[in-house]
Amino acid sequence: MSTHTGIALDKEDLRFLIADVLELDVEEVTDDADFVQELEVDSLMALAIVARLERHYGVKLKEDDFKRVSSLTQVHRLIGDKRAAQAAS
Known part of the structure; x- marks a missing residue:
């Protein structure tokens, strides 16, 4: 798998990406909206x-x-941690 180290981990880009996958308005994907309870992610x-x-x-x-x-917020932290671990190895 190639690494995309040139792509900045921006919370707003992440919000747009998740909203796109879920076919929701970006405003619905708030920082703390629960994926299962509020956004109905299965x-x-x-x-x-x-x-x-x-x-x-x-x-x-x-x-x-x-x-x-x-x-x-938790996904943003997870991706940041994964990228940091990848960069360290």
Whole structure:
């Protein structure tokens, strides 16, 4: 997998990406909106988000990684951590 180190991890870009996958208005994807409770993300939608994040940011996410996050803020932190770990290795 190629790394996309040139792509900045911007929360607003991440918000647009997730809104696009979920076919929601960007305003609905608030920093702390719960994916399952408020945005009605099911397992298929979660897989689509993971695939898009992996392609866009050049990270590899495990199934457990995405199960532990429930909001945009948490996804932003997760991607940042994954990219930092990749850069360190």
